[in-house]
Amino acid sequence: MKVTDGYTGSGNVVSTDAPSYLVEFWRAIADDTGHDAWTAVEYELTECDVHDVLHWARENAPSGATVHTVIYACYRQPAGTSESDVHILLAGSDPSKIPTSTTTLTWPTA
Numbered sequence: 001m002k003v004t005d006g007y008t009g010s011g012n013v014v015s016t017d018a019p020s021y022l023v024e025f026w027r028a029i030a031d032d033t034g035h036d037a038w039t040a041v042e043y044e045l046t047e048c049d050v051h052d053v054l055h056w057a058r059e060n061a062p063s064g065a066t067v068h069t070v071i072y073a074c075y076r077q078p079a080g081t082s083e084s085d086v087h088i089l090l091a092g093s094d095p096s097k098i099p100t101s102t103t104t105l106t107w108p109t110a
Contacts (some may be wrong), residue, residue: 019073020043021053022087025061026068038095044074050090059087068095 024040031037041062045053053071061086063069070092 016044016075019049020076021048021050021090022072022074022098023057023060024052024070024072024092024094026070027062028066028095054091068092 014064021044023043023045026038026040028036029039043060045056048056049075057071061069065066071090073090075086075088077085
């Protein structure tokens with residue numbers, strides 16, 4: 001990890017009083033041809049902060065086969081706008097977009 005004093009980027013700060021989070025649990029399954037395919041179960045978490053989300057994901061991740069956990073912070077566009085909601089990746093990676101990925105989310109001991 002590289003740590004730099006200060007921040008030299010630019011951009012807009014977006015904040016919301018009621019953030020939501022998307023938690024995906026990805027699992028590899030064999031398709032009809034015997035090749036790996038991916039399936040995901042998604043959950044939206046609201047009325048919480050990122051610490052609650054990390055705890056919930058750790059406690060609710062399916063057991064058994066290897067599960068890839070992906071967590072996004074979500075910014076919902078105002079109703080009636082034509083713009084899409086924004087999902088900001090916080091942890092993990094979508095294995096369906098990187099089929100050779102072996103990324104898994106590991107939890108710090110608390």
